[in-house]
Amino acid sequence: MNLAFRDIRHSLGRFLLTCFGLSLLLGVVLSMIGIYRGLVEDALTLVRAPAADVWVVESGTRGPFAESSRIPGDTREAIARLQGVSAAGSVTYQSIEAPYVGQKLRLYVVGYEPGRPGGPDRIVAGRPIGRAHYEMVADKRSGLALGDRLALGRNSFTVVGLTDGQVSSGGDPVIYITLLDSQELQFELAPPAARREVARGTGPGNTDTINAVIARVSPNAAPESVAEAARRWKHLAATTQAGQETILTRSVVERARKQIGLFTGLLLIVSAVIIALILYTMTMDKLREIATLKLIGAPDRTIIGLIVQQALAMGVIGFGFGALLIATIKDYFPRRVVLLPEDGLALAAAVILVCVVASGLGVRLALKIDPATALGG
Amino acid sequence: MTNPVPEYPLVEVRHVSKHFGEGETRVDALRDVSLEVHPGHVVALLGPSGSGKTTLLNVIGCILEPSTGWLSLDGEVVYDGRWLRSDLRKLRLEKVGFIFQFHNLLPFLNSTDNVAVVLSLAGFDTAESKRRAVELLDYLEVGHRKDAMPAKLSGGEAQRVAIARALANRPRIILADEPTAALDSQRAGIVMDLLRKVATEQQAAILAVTHDEKIFDRFDHIFHLRDGRLDGNEGSGA
Numbered sequence: 013m014n015l016a017f018r019d020i021r022h023s024l025g026r027f028l029l030t031c032f033g034l035s036l037l038l039g040v041v042l043s044m045i046g047i048y049r050g051l052v053e054d055a056l057t058l059v060r061a062p063a064a065d066v067w068v069v070e071s072g073t074r075g076p077f078a079e080s081s082r083i084p085g086d087t088r089e090a091i092a093r094l095q096g097v098s099a100a101g102s103v104t105y106q107s108i109e110a111p112y113v114g115q116k117l118r119l120y121v122v123g124y125e126p127g128r129p130g131g132p133d134r135i136v137a138g139r140p141i142g143r144a145h146y147e148m149v150a151d152k153r154s155g156l157a158l159g160d161r162l163a164l165g166r167n168s169f170t171v172v173g174l175t176d177g178q179v180s181s182g183g184d185p186v187i188y189i190t191l192l193d194s195q196e197l198q199f200e201l202a203p204p205a206a207r208r209e210v211a212r213g214t215g216p217g218n219t220d221t222i223n224a225v226i227a228r229v230s231p232n233a234a235p236e237s238v239a240e241a242a243r244r245w246k247h248l249a250a251t252t253q254a255g256q257e258t259i260l261t262r263s264v265v266e267r268a269r270k271q272i273g274l275f276t277g278l279l280l281i282v283s284a285v286i287i288a289l290i291l292y293t294m295t296m297d298k299l300r301e302i303a304t305l306k307l308i309g310a311p312d313r314t315i316i317g318l319i320v321q322q323a324l325a326m327g328v329i330g331f332g333f334g335a336l337l338i339a340t341i342k343d344y345f346p347r348r349v350v351l352l353p354e355d356g357l358a359l360a361a362a363v364i365l366v367c368v369v370a371s372g373l374g375v376r377l378a379l380k381i382d383p384a385t386a387l388g389g
Numbered sequence: 390m391t392n393p394v395p396e397y398p399l400v401e402v403r404h405v406s407k408h409f410g411e412g413e414t415r416v417d418a419l420r421d422v423s424l425e426v427h428p429g430h431v432v433a434l435l436g437p438s439g440s441g442k443t444t445l446l447n448v449i450g451c452i453l454e455p456s457t458g459w460l461s462l463d464g465e466v467v468y469d470g471r472w473l474r475s476d477l478r479k480l481r482l483e484k485v486g487f488i489f490q491f492h493n494l495l496p497f498l499n500s501t502d503n504v505a506v507v508l509s510l511a512g513f514d515t516a517e518s519k520r521r522a523v524e525l526l527d528y529l530e531v532g533h534r535k536d537a538m539p540a541k542l543s544g545g546e547a548q549r550v551a552i553a554r555a556l557a558n559r560p561r562i563i564l565a566d567e568p569t570a571a572l573d574s575q576r577a578g579i580v581m582d583l584l585r586k587v588a589t590e591q592q593a594a595i596l597a598v599t600h601d602e603k604i605f606d607r608f609d610h611i612f613h614l615r616d617g618r619l620d621g622n623e624g625s626g627a
């Protein structure tokens with residue numbers, strides 16, 4: 013006869029309500045972890061999309077995402093000639109705001125050379141950019157649809173293709189346009205003074221600048237040696253794909269990671285305290301029954317079992333509800349929420365540990381109860 | 390009475406004293422109490438409020454440690470200046486059944502399971518526990534309420550289920566603290582009849598605290614407690 017189960021069944025409504033409350037709390041913890049994973053994932057989609065091996069940027073910078081980087085437009089040809097490089101493409105990156113159905117749409121614009129590395133990796137609807145000008149591939153998250161027209165700078169662009177899940181590390185949806193269009197856009201959006209200097213040809217700028225060159229390396233060449241070779245130009249810096257991903261996670265995501273990590277930690281502590289309190293009250297409510305059990309000869313094992321089993325049931329059901337809840341609503345979050353099985357398992361293990369430790373409080377109380385308290389009026 | 394002459398008393402209390410607190414706050418709840426209860430006997434413990442009745446019952450039930458004295462249950466010396474057994478709960482499970490003033494049934498178990506729980510604690514499997522529990526409920530004439538939860542039982546029914554629980558493990562010693570206080574006189578009579586039946590059929594010793602003058606004539610013996618001391622005894626016992 014399982015006393016824990018019988019007691020739960022007897023006050024099922026109350027038990028389920030408690031579990032539901034706990035599940036909301038654990039759901040929040042789980043979504044915090046998911047938001048963090050989503051943040052990392054989002055930050056990395058852009059750097060992973062071109063399937064690059066080596067990134068070449070301005071020397072002294074950790075561009076193009078963590079810091080701004082400007083290099084001459086002819087860099088691509090120089091890199092393409094390096095030994096082991098199988099393909100190279102120039103790319104630009106910039107954040108813009110564009111008016112769209114009465115609202116300002118924040119977008120992250122990637123300029124690339126069609127036919128060379130740097131473009132979208134997978135198009136889910138429509139086609140890639142086919143013409144040299146005024147076509148774009150947009151991410152679905154922007155809300156844009158095939159055939160939509162969007163004014164960027166002085167020109168109007170047509171959406172010809174859609175990607176899914178391409179966002180900048182800030183969460184802005186990505187659009188792809190041709191390199192030439194993006195350079196024009198960069199020039200148009202530059203501050204007037206800089207623009208005058210460029211037009212006069214006196215300033216440091218030049219319209220033919222790009223932010224990075226992406227290189228792919230043939231299978232028998234090492235990316236690191238290509239990066240090494242690129243660094244020989246004094247005005248260039250180069251990192252491998254792995255290095256670029258590290259820079260991104262370190263610099264762009266690090267603070268968010270600490271922030272969310274700390275918050276998740278706090279939430280876990282709060283959950284632990286709440287679980288402990290719930291279990292303690294559950295035991296307090298059963299003092300008389302526990303005294304009676306002792307009086308009729310139940311061993312400590314039975315009484316500990318009653319409390320610990322209920323604690324575990326509460327933890328497991330609370331976590332299950334919470335996980336289900338977040339899995340159901342995760343796609344309605346404005347930014348990506350990534351639920352990894354290993355995160356779920358880790359949290360489940362933490363919750364179970366907390367339940368067992370917290371039930372220790374209840375158990376201590378229960379073992380101290382004097383059986384004589386069952387006798388009195 | 391036609392009870393056979395017992396070889397030894399089931400409950401034997403010798404020179405037991407119990408005090409609570411020390412110095413100014415010291416309360417002498419029991420002073421040098423000695424008594425015996427024999428198999429097949431139903432005896433009453435009588436006395437004004439605060440005279441030590443519950444304390445004495447708790448001492449005999451091994452719930453409360455005496456300050457001094459000697460106690461033997463079913464021929465086994467369990468206290469002699471100190472407890473002689475470490476597993477007092479197991480001792481209770483084996484030898485002692487309790488009936489409380491308020492039934493103290495576990496609210497989350499139905500009548501059958503409230504009785505069966507004692508049997509499963511004693512090592513019977515679930516089916517056998519339930520079978521014997523239902524048998525006992527029938528014996529106590531509450532078989533028709535075997536599936537009811539305690540909250541749905543009347544006072545008399547609940548008390549009879551509680552008695553079934555006290556009897557489940559066939560203890561030879563049954564301790565009852567005002568078992569009829571919460572019942573009307575007719576129900577109280579039925580409960581007393583049942584206790585008598587158990588004492589006779591199972592050769593058990595029953596010690597009941599009571600205030601209930603209506604049922605005094607149903608006891609083999611009445612012990613009077615006053616300020617923790619036993620007065621002169623009446624009746625046919627010890």
Ligand SMILES: Nc1ncnc2c1ncn2[C@@H]1O[C@H](COP(=O)(O)OP(=O)(O)O)[C@@H](O)[C@H]1O
Nearest residue numbers: 409416418436437438439440441442443444445
């Ligand atoms: N746990 C305790 N601590 C202190 N005093 C107690 C305790 N239990 C009982 N007493 C005291 O012992 C005396 C006898 O109590 P009790 O056995 O409950 O009396 P009765 O059951 O006859 O009413 C009373 O004066 C009571 O206040």
Ligand SMILES: [Mg+2]
Nearest residue numbers: 442443444566
């Ligand atoms: Mg009392």
